[in-house]
Amino acid sequence: xxxxxxxxxxxxxxxxxxxxxxxxxxxxxxxxxxxxxxxxxxxxxxxxxxxxxxxxxxxxxxxxxxxxxxxxxxxxxxxxxxxxxxxxxxxxxxxxxxxxxxxxxxxxxxxxxxxxxxxxxxxxxxxxxxxxxxxxxxxxxxxxxxxxxxxxxxxxxxxxxxxxxxxxxxxxxxxxxxxxxxxxxxxxxxxxxxxxxxxxxxxxxxxxxxxxxxxxxxxxxxxxxxxxxxxxxxxxxxxxxxxxxxxxxxxxxxxxxxxxxxxxxxxxxxxxxxxxxxxxxxxxxxxxxxxxxxxxxxxxxxxxxxxxxxxxxxxxxxxxxxxxxxxxxxxxxxxxxxxxxxxxxxxxxxxxxxxxxxxxxxxxxxxxxxxxxxxxxxxxxxxxxxxxxxxxxxxxxx
Amino acid sequence: xxxxxxxxxxxxxxxxxxxxxxxxxxxxxxxxxxxxxxxxxxxxxxxxxxxxxxxxxxxxxxxxxxxxxxxxxxxxxxxxxxxxxxxxxxxxxxxxx
Ligand code: SF4
Ligand code: SF4
Numbered sequence: 001x002x003x004x005x006x007x008x009x010x011x012x013x014x015x016x017x018x019x020x021x022x023x024x025x026x027x028x029x030x031x032x033x034x035x036x037x038x039x040x041x042x043x044x045x046x047x048x049x050x051x052x053x054x055x056x057x058x059x060x061x062x063x064x065x066x067x068x069x070x071x072x073x074x075x076x077x078x079x080x081x082x083x084x085x086x087x088x089x090x091x092x093x094x095x096x097x098x099x100x101x102x103x104x105x106x107x108x109x110x111x112x113x114x115x116x117x118x119x120x121x122x123x124x125x126x127x128x129x130x131x132x133x134x135x136x137x138x139x140x141x142x143x144x145x146x147x148x149x150x151x152x153x154x155x156x157x158x159x160x161x162x163x164x165x166x167x168x169x170x171x172x173x174x175x176x177x178x179x180x181x182x183x184x185x186x187x188x189x190x191x192x193x194x195x196x197x198x199x200x201x202x203x204x205x206x207x208x209x210x211x212x213x214x215x216x217x218x219x220x221x222x223x224x225x226x227x228x229x230x231x232x233x234x235x236x237x238x239x240x241x242x243x244x245x246x247x248x249x250x251x252x253x254x255x256x257x258x259x260x261x262x263x264x265x266x267x268x269x270x271x272x273x274x275x276x277x278x279x280x281x282x283x284x285x286x287x288x289x290x291x292x293x294x295x296x297x298x299x300x301x302x303x304x305x306x307x308x309x310x311x312x313x314x315x316x317x318x319x320x321x322x323x324x325x326x327x328x329x330x331x332x333x334x335x336x337x338x339x340x341x342x343x344x345x346x347x348x349x350x351x352x353x354x355x356x357x358x359x360x361x362x363x364x365x366x367x368x369x370x371x372x373x374x375x376x377x378x379x380x381x382x383x384x385x386x387x388x389x390x391x392x393x394x395x396x397x398x
Numbered sequence: 399x400x401x402x403x404x405x406x407x408x409x410x411x412x413x414x415x416x417x418x419x420x421x422x423x424x425x426x427x428x429x430x431x432x433x434x435x436x437x438x439x440x441x442x443x444x445x446x447x448x449x450x451x452x453x454x455x456x457x458x459x460x461x462x463x464x465x466x467x468x469x470x471x472x473x474x475x476x477x478x479x480x481x482x483x484x485x486x487x488x489x490x491x492x493x494x495x
Contacts, residue, residue, distance in 0.1 A: 106414035167413050205416045214417035220426070222404040227415050229408035 009187040009253065016147035016179050017042035019186045020086070020112050020172075023154035025056045026194045027110075030081035030201070033061035033072035037091040038124045039176035040114040044086055066091035070098040070109075077107040078215055080206035082158065085109060088176060089116035089130045096134065102169045103138030104231065105216050108161035108203075109169045110154060111139075115276065115327075116176040117363040125364020126176040128276065128327035131304075132337045138231055140170040140238060141305040143275045145261075147184035149302075150174040152255055159198050160245040166238040167204065173304075175277040177364070193252055235306050242303065259303035260311040264290060268297030270321040270376065271353075273342055275301045278325070278367050285372035296376065301338070309345050316346060322353045323379045325367070329359050335391045343389065354383055359393040371395065429457070432475030434490040436468045442487035449479035449488060 014022070020043050024032070032051070034044040050056035059076065063069045066087050077083045087095060092113055102109055115131055117123040131141065140161060144150035150172060157170035174180060205213055219227050243259070250256035261279075264286050265271060274282045279300040289296045299315055301308070316322050326336025333340065339357025346352040356379040361367040374394060382390040400419075412418060436449075440463075449466050450458040457473040458466055468479070480488040 104414070204413055212420040214420075214422070215414065217415065217417050217423075219415065220403060223406060223411075226406060226408040226411060230411045230415070233408065234413075 009189050011185055011187045013183055014147075014186050015042060015181065015183050016150055016174065016186070017114070017181065018046045019147055019151045019184070020154055020174070021046035021050060022188065023151045024084040024110075025050050026189070026191060027084070027155050027158045027198055028082065028195075028200075029056070029058050029084040031059040031061065031073070031076035031083045032085065033063055033069045033076065033083070034085045034087065035063055035066045035069045035091060037066070037088045039116060039126075039180045040086045040088040040091070040112070042180070043112055043114070047084070066094040067098060070095040070102060070111075073109045073111075074098065074102050074105060074107050077102075077109050077203075078105070078207050080201065080203050082162070082201040083107075083109045084111070084154075086112040086114070088114040089118055089124075092130045092134060093118065096137075099134055099137040099139065099169075101216065104227070106167040106234070107169055108158070108167055110157040110161060110172065111169065112150070112154060112172045112174065114176040114180045115173050123363040124176075126178050126327075127362045127364070128173075129329075129362075131171065131173050132328040132330065134171070135305070135337060138168075138235065139305065140166075140168050140235070140242070140303075142170065142172050142303055143301065144172060144174040144179065145277060145279050145300060145302070147179060147182065147186050148255065149257070150179060151186050151188075152249060152253070152257065155194055155198060156245050156249050156257070158201075159249075160238065160242045162201055162203070163241050163245070164204060166234070166241050168235065168238055173276065179277045187253075187255075189253055197249065197252055239306055239308075257302060258311075259301075259308035260315065261300040261302060262315055263298040263300065265297035265299065265315060265318070267295055268319055269295040270297075270323060270379065271316060271319040272296065272298045272372060272375070273301065273316075273322060273324040273338060274298065275304065275338060276327065278327070278361060281367060281369050282325070282372050285369040288369065289373065289376070294376075307341060307345075312342065312345050313349055316342065316353060317349050317351055319353045321379055321383060322346075322355045323372075323375050324355065324357045325361075325372075325375065326357060326359050327361050329362060329393065339391060354379075354388045356382060356389060357391040360395060362393075365395060427471045428455070429469075429471050429473050429475075432470075432473060433493055434475040434477060435470060435473060435493055436475075436477070436479050436488045437491045438465065438467055439487045439489070440465050442485050444485055444487075446485075448482050448484065452478050452482045454478060
């Protein structure tokens with residue numbers, strides 16, 4: 001992302017976790033309910049400090065688990081409070097049933113997820129196993145590429161999540177440690193800019209004794225199918241609102257975000273597909289490979305749900321080969337989640353590339369720019385053997 | 399609800415499936431999975447109201463003569479009323495098919 005054209009912005013070196021808490025503060029959240037878990041801990045620690053010091057006028061609810069944290073968030077949100085939370089890994093899974101409830105009740109909670117591997121065996125390090133297990137919960141899901149992106153996405157998430165045309169909870173994913181614990185130069189916009197971008201929260205339905213409503217009722221077989229269709233339609237319909245919210249943020253700050261970002265894709269024969277912070281390592285590889293005359297480029301997915309199927313088809317069908325890196329292994333599924341999604345998006349296209357899926361960077365294993373070269377070589381070898389697709393884990397000792 | 403549930407299209411549902419009409423759960427007739435129903439013997443009944451107090455589903459009401467009877471739209475046939483009726487005025491009898 002290019003540096004901001006906005007004069008009021010102030011650049012500060014800050015740990016990304018703290019920048020995320022500051023973003024929630026600048027969004028003027030009314031309530032926070034969260035339970036600390038590595039590597040998200042600094043986010044909630046800093047928020048509790050901001051509330052304790054009076055810098056942030058919000059209700060901070062200490063809870064005994066993540067299940068309670070998200071349940072409390074639904075309660076505060078239903079009462080009309082702008083609500084923020086954050087979690088990671090086991091904490092996200094402990095929230096699992098409440099994730100569906102928050103989405104089904106259309107509560108526009110914003111949750112930062114410091115992505116981490118799942119136990120067992122216990123690992124506190126980064127991959128995307130946690131969020132991929134929550135892929136189908138009905139939330140809008142965004143992946144940050146760097147600290148500035150994560151900071152901006154928290155503010156933008158409130159804007160599009162709360163929009164009356166959307167009213168959906170939003171997960172802002174940022175890689176544990178490789179983003180969460182890194183000190184980065186982050187440009188903070190002026191509070192007035194954020195206030196002008198993000199109006200006070202005015203929910204359509206709130207709990208109030210004068211206007212009795214039933215929230216979270218049960219649904220008989222006669223109506224459950226219709227409720228799911230309504231959710232599907234609403235999630236798909238959120239796309240233009242998300243795009244508009246990003247476009248307006250771009251106008252105000254000079255930082256432009258898209259559901260699908262492309263990097264040196266012009267004339268590329270082979271395109272890498274990545275999500276999250278490792279996209280920047282992929283960019284380094286692309287630069288080095290281009291230097292050597294290899295026609296490669298990168299497609300970076302920022303918006304995972306709703307899946308930007310049109311943009312993905314459009315950009316990927318220009319290439320001959322697609323190399324997808326997944327950060328989670330769904331055992332027995334014959335492919336990582338991004339890989340299978342990309343393949344299914346391309347299946348009915350008349351001109352479609354070969355697709356190769358590689359699982360890398362599990363539980364904190366480094367993925368260097370050179371590893372993208374390995375993926376490229378494997379894909380080209382597969383193509384040479386006449387394979388249209390290949391799926392495997394890379395970097396496994398055997 | 400303004401119309402029977404099976405006539406709503408997905409577009410007509412309120413955001414988050416909110417129900418704006420209080421007390422609409424009365425429309426769900428929850429008694430249809432009962433296999434036994436309570437039959438009241440008004441000769442033995444002394445109108446003490448114990449059955450009314452114990453029914454977990456608020457399915458006991460009083461008729462015009464103030465005798466207690468079951469609202470079969472909601473009675474689930476658990477038999478608690480028959481068990482608690484100390485004069486033995488309630489018999490759980492099989493629902494006829
Ligand atoms: S059988 Fe159970 S539900 Fe029916 S009236 Fe008696 S106590 Fe109530
Ligand atoms: S408990 Fe038995 S005696 Fe008492 S009111 Fe009910 S049916 Fe009549």
